[in-house]
Amino acid sequence: TRAHIGVTGLAVMGRNLARNLARHGYTVAVHNRTPSRTKALMEEFGHEGTFVPAETARDFVDALQRPRRLMIMVQAGAATDAVIDEFAPLLESGDMIIDGGNAHFADTRRREADLRERGIHFVGAGVSGGEEGALNGPSVMVGGSKEAYAVLGPMFETISAHVDGEACSTHIGSDGAGHFVKMVHNGIEYADMQLIAEAYDLLRQVAQYSPAEIAEIFRTWNKGRLNSYLIEITAEVLSHTDADTGRPFVDVVADAAGQKGTGRWTVQTALDLASPVTTIAQATFARAASGQSALRTAYRPLPGGMHIPKTRSEAERFTSQVEQALYASKVIAYDQGFTMIQDAALTYGWDIDFGAVAGIWRGGCIIRAAFLDRIRTAHKAAPDLVSLLAEPGFAEEITAAQVPWREVVATAARRGVPAPAFAAALSYYDTLRADRLPAALLQGQRDYFGAHTYRRTDRQGAFHTHWAHPDRPETDV
Numbered sequence: 068t069r070a071h072i073g074v075t076g077l078a079v080m081g082r083n084l085a086r087n088l089a090r091h092g093y094t095v096a097v098h099n100r101t102p103s104r105t106k107a108l109m110e111e112f113g114h115e116g117t118f119v120p121a122e123t124a125r126d127f128v129d130a131l132q133r134p135r136r137l138m139i140m141v142q143a144g145a146a147t148d149a150v151i152d153e154f155a156p157l158l159e160s161g162d163m164i165i166d167g168g169n170a171h172f173a174d175t176r177r178r179e180a181d182l183r184e185r186g187i188h189f190v191g192a193g194v195s196g197g198e199e200g201a202l203n204g205p206s207v208m209v210g211g212s213k214e215a216y217a218v219l220g221p222m223f224e225t226i227s228a229h230v231d232g233e234a235c236s237t238h239i240g241s242d243g244a245g246h247f248v249k250m251v252h253n254g255i256e257y258a259d260m261q262l263i264a265e266a267y268d269l270l271r272q273v274a275q276y277s278p279a280e281i282a283e284i285f286r287t288w289n290k291g292r293l294n295s296y297l298i299e300i301t302a303e304v305l306s307h308t309d310a311d312t313g314r315p316f317v318d319v320v321a322d323a324a325g326q327k328g329t330g331r332w333t334v335q336t337a338l339d340l341a342s343p344v345t346t347i348a349q350a351t352f353a354r355a356a357s358g359q360s361a362l363r364t365a366y367r368p369l370p371g372g373m374h375i376p377k378t379r380s381e382a383e384r385f386t387s388q389v390e391q392a393l394y395a396s397k398v399i400a401y402d403q404g405f406t407m408i409q410d411a412a413l414t415y416g417w418d419i420d421f422g423a424v425a426g427i428w429r430g431g432c433i434i435r436a437a438f439l440d441r442i443r444t445a446h447k448a449a450p451d452l453v454s455l456l457a458e459p460g461f462a463e464e465i466t467a468a469q470v471p472w473r474e475v476v477a478t479a480a481r482r483g484v485p486a487p488a489f490a491a492a493l494s495y496y497d498t499l500r501a502d503r504l505p506a507a508l509l510q511g512q513r514d515y516f517g518a519h520t521y522r523r524t525d526r527q528g529a530f531h532t533h534w535a536h537p538d539r540p541e542t543d544v
């Protein structure tokens with residue numbers, strides 16, 4: 068029997084995806100550069116389904132049904148190129164290489180163009196949900212050709228997570244679109260996590276609640292509109308007690324956040340696209356700032372804000388304001404992410420169904436949340452929706468939340484509690500709702516020092532003022 072699909076790269080992700088496929092009845096060829104991993108998979112999990120272990124690249128390729136479907140789950144970057152270079156010469160026209168790793172979308176675009184010339188479909192698939200998702204149902208964001216998705220889609224839709232009977236896998240768009248959307252997913256994840264962390268910090272420092280009490284607050288919030296995987300696990304982490312010291316776990320963890328890079332890619336790419344993903348950027352910079360230990364030592368002696376203890380009823384009122392601020396900021400963070408995908412779709416010619424993107428993020432991935440169902444509905448109802456805030460339901464909620472949102476950001480500033488993501492989200496809201504922006508002054512400055520010209524509100528054309536002789540008539544250039 069020939070295999071329906073082959074997986075090469077059998078570290079945690081590849082092994083679990085191969086098992087997921089086999090458990091769903093597919094015959095899966097398995098291969099790894101170091102054969103011991105293949106052997107280990109067969110020994111431990113071989114009974115779970117039909118696997119065809121292959122030691123050499125040739126055996127692996129020969130084990131596959133045509134058109135061949137070969138999935139790569141190796142380290143992103145040079146390792147992925149090395150594996151493509153090894154296998155592509157063994158493939159035939161019409162075969163498919165799927166890269167399920169965390170590739171940068173620009174690499175995926177390059178690889179797709181290169182392999183397309185050789186008649187091979189290259190499918191960059193963003194796989195979210197970590198090892199657990201890979202095994203039990205990930206969210207899969209698939210790029211590449213429609214023809215390839217027609218063949219691979221049923222397979223991805225079978226092994227992906229499901230919400231209300233719908234699969235969390237879809238064809239996002241051509242070439243790098245799948246990996247792009249996965250990257251933005253991770254950027255939104257950074258923002259979501261940072262916003263939750265800021266909410267915790269404010270509840271702790273301003274309202275003086277203990278981690279266990281804050282865990283209870285998050286549990287309550289998780290029953291409402293903030294219902295999400297991240298809120299749920301936050302409550303778990305906050306209620307955890309360190310076994311060694313008996314102290315809250317969150318108090319014994321070093322406060323320097325790590326990052327593997329996809330949040331950073333989102334921000335770097337956003338700069339290139341001129342997409343103002345400020346909340347995602349602040350979340351990424353907040354992680355970077357937390358790791359600047361020398362700077363933190365230098366700043367630590369400097370004065371902070373006013374300490375005004377809150378009474379119990381004030382603390383309760385503040386808690387409800389923080390819920391509003393968290394929700395409003397979250398809507399902004401997601402809106403920024405979707406805007407960035409829209410900007411990229413225009414730049415790269417991707418025809419993206421935003422409702423479908425929100426739909427496949429409802430399950431299997433880290434940002435899964437009840438809220439995504441509403442985003443999906445909003446985009447399905449109005450496929451040209453420019454912003455979530457253009458949808459009456461969201462607009463109404465933000466209108467209701469804006470006063471408490473401002474109160475929370477102002478309280479954070481007065482008390483000296485850092486809330487960079489809350490503040491960035493609010494500034495973004497105020498920037499985009501402003502009648503007039505001081506960008507007009509920037510244009511004046513640019514024209515002054517660099518003769519960069521400006522447009523006028525009352526006439527067509529590009530103008531330059533002779534700043535050395537401002538009374539001379541401006542030139543229409």
Ligand code: NBP
Nearest residue numbers: 076077078079080100101140141142143146168169194197
């Ligand atoms: P790793 O990213 O740790 O990569 C290990 C695998 O790459 C092994 O199979 C290793 O083979 C293989 N490999 C390397 Br390294 N260099 C190679 C080369 N030059 N030629 C052939 N094979 C090579 O594995 P992972 O943690 O399972 O992740 C796999 C992919 O999935 C990565 O792109 C990762 O970024 C992504 N990922 C996604 C998530 C998620 O939540 N979506 C989570 C974790 C990882 P060896 O056994 O011979 O050394």
